[in-house]
Amino acid sequence: MSYGETEIRKMYEMAKERYAEYGVDVDAALERALEIPVSMHCWQTDDVVGFETKEEGLDGGGIMATGGYPGRARNGDESRADLEQAMALIPGKARVNIHAIYAETGGRVVDRDALEPEHFSAWMDWARAQGVGLDFNPTFFGHPKADDGLSLSHPDPAIRRFWVDHGHACRKIGKAMAESQGGPCCVNWWIPDGTKDYAADRWSPRERLIESYDALFKAGDDSAGCLDFVESKLFGIGSEAYVAGSAEFYSNYALSRGVGLCLDMGHFHPTEEIYDKISSQLLFQQNLLLHVSRPMRWDSDHVVLFSDDLQRVFQEVQRGSAWDRVFVAEDFFDASINRIAAYVIGTRAVRKAILMALLEPVDQLKAFENEGRCAERLGLMEEEKTLPFAAVWDMLCARAGVPVGGAWMERVREYEQEVLKTRG
Numbered sequence: 514m515s516y517g518e519t520e521i522r523k524m525y526e527m528a529k530e531r532y533a534e535y536g537v538d539v540d541a542a543l544e545r546a547l548e549i550p551v552s553m554h555c556w557q558t559d560d561v562v563g564f565e566t567k568e569e570g571l572d573g574g575g576i577m578a579t580g581g582y583p584g585r586a587r588n589g590d591e592s593r594a595d596l597e598q599a600m601a602l603i604p605g606k607a608r609v610n611i612h613a614i615y616a617e618t619g620g621r622v623v624d625r626d627a628l629e630p631e632h633f634s635a636w637m638d639w640a641r642a643q644g645v646g647l648d649f650n651p652t653f654f655g656h657p658k659a660d661d662g663l664s665l666s667h668p669d670p671a672i673r674r675f676w677v678d679h680g681h682a683c684r685k686i687g688k689a690m691a692e693s694q695g696g697p698c699c700v701n702w703w704i705p706d707g708t709k710d711y712a713a714d715r716w717s718p719r720e721r722l723i724e725s726y727d728a729l730f731k732a733g734d735d736s737a738g739c740l741d742f743v744e745s746k747l748f749g750i751g752s753e754a755y756v757a758g759s760a761e762f763y764s765n766y767a768l769s770r771g772v773g774l775c776l777d778m779g780h781f782h783p784t785e786e787i788y789d790k791i792s793s794q795l796l797f798q799q800n801l802l803l804h805v806s807r808p809m810r811w812d813s814d815h816v817v818l819f820s821d822d823l824q825r826v827f828q829e830v831q832r833g834s835a836w837d838r839v840f841v842a843e844d845f846f847d848a849s850i851n852r853i854a855a856y857v858i859g860t861r862a863v864r865k866a867i868l869m870a871l872l873e874p875v876d877q878l879k880a881f882e883n884e885g886r887c888a889e890r891l892g893l894m895e896e897e898k899t900l901p902f903a904a905v906w907d908m909l910c911a912r913a914g915v916p917v918g919g920a921w922m923e924r925v926r927e928y929e930q931e932v933l934k935t936r937g
């Protein structure tokens with residue numbers, strides 16, 4: 514028997530009855546799950562390489578994506594085509610997240626401090642046509658002036674100045690994006706600054722970092738429409754011993770300056786999860802940006818899966834009714850598999866985890882807890898795992914007009930044959 518429209522509807526109606534026993538309104542959860550925006554990162558299309566035209570001989574190390582699967586996007590048109598193909602297979606409201614290295618300068622060398630909104634006009638036109646919002650990221654890596662792994666905290670004032678100017682340029686671009694789309698643009702600030710081995714001075718780089726950010730976020734700076742977030746990290750390649758922008762540093766910076774905080778799922782100790790941080794932060798911070806990622810033994814940025822830790826993150830947001838202060842963005846990159854499939858697997862997993870959170874009988878769980886009925890709380894947490902979630906997920910996909918189940922794989926295969934394989 515083929516699993517068509519009739520079966521999907523029948524299973525959905527049965528699922529609704531089961532969830533209703535726990536007081537869950539499945540129709541409402543499904544509609545809401547489709548509406549929560551997920552910002553898809555453009556850098557999965559090309560392994561975080563970007564489209565900058567560089568001066569000959571000048572390059573800088575960047576973020577490492579491993580693998581050499583054919584079909585990497587080589588320019589803006591290819592990147593946008595790949596995103597469009599992926600979005601056609603993913604349910605729910607998407608945004609697209611751009612890094613500054615994805616500027617299109619028509620072959621001219623334009624350094625990062627001189628970037629202008631016009632270099633992102635193709636992205637803005639495309640986003641309007643697609644009906645998606647854009648988010649933005651300054652790029653403080655993959656550049657000769659960050660070759661030593663330092664940018665906004667650099668001891669050389671001229672280099673710091675360069676990166677502050679890049680930041681100003683990026684705020685102008687974020688503002689232009691916000692105007693173009695008639696709504697806010699999340700601007701996320703991540704810098705690699707740190708040291709490979711034990712630092713003798715952990716203080717000065719942090720002092721300089723504060724100075725640089727204060728220069729960027731100073732009052733009167735015209736960045737209307739930008740929602741800024743600062744992203745912490747525990748360690749990176751080449752910054753194993755010390756990262757200036759640590760969790761405590763940014764938590765305090767964000768709080769004291771009124772900017773948002775970004776929590777990346779891969780930026781903490783290898784077994785540390787971020788779900789317990791959400792309430793602790795949001796009881797003080799204005800807004801949180803979540804970088805959904807999948808660390809494996811380290812900050813490896815594997816394609817996100819529908820895993821327990823992902824589910825716990827959205828469960829926390831839903832349990833705290835905090836969706837209006839939480840922004841969801843993706844941050845993973847795998848160059849060893851078909852990149853469109855990476856988006857589809859990862860983003861469908863994110864949407865599934867959001868739906869799962871919205872289907873939780875949270876009022877009942879909280880009631881048990883408040884009444885000290887902790888065995889029943891635990892029992893219900895176990896029961897909810899085997900409620901007929903798949904039937905609701907299938908209906909969500911059908912409603913969104915995207916393939917139900919694994920039918921998306923055939924479409925990815927066709928795109929690989931017709932498009933990806935033609936790329937040199």
Ligand SMILES: C[C@H](O)[C@H](O)[C@@H](O)C(=O)CO
Nearest residue numbers: 556576650703744777844
């Ligand atoms: C490309 C992103 O800005 C980058 O991955 C950053 O968000 C990060 O997580 C670095 O580890």
Ligand SMILES: [Mn+2]
Nearest residue numbers: 744777804844
């Ligand atoms: Mn990140």
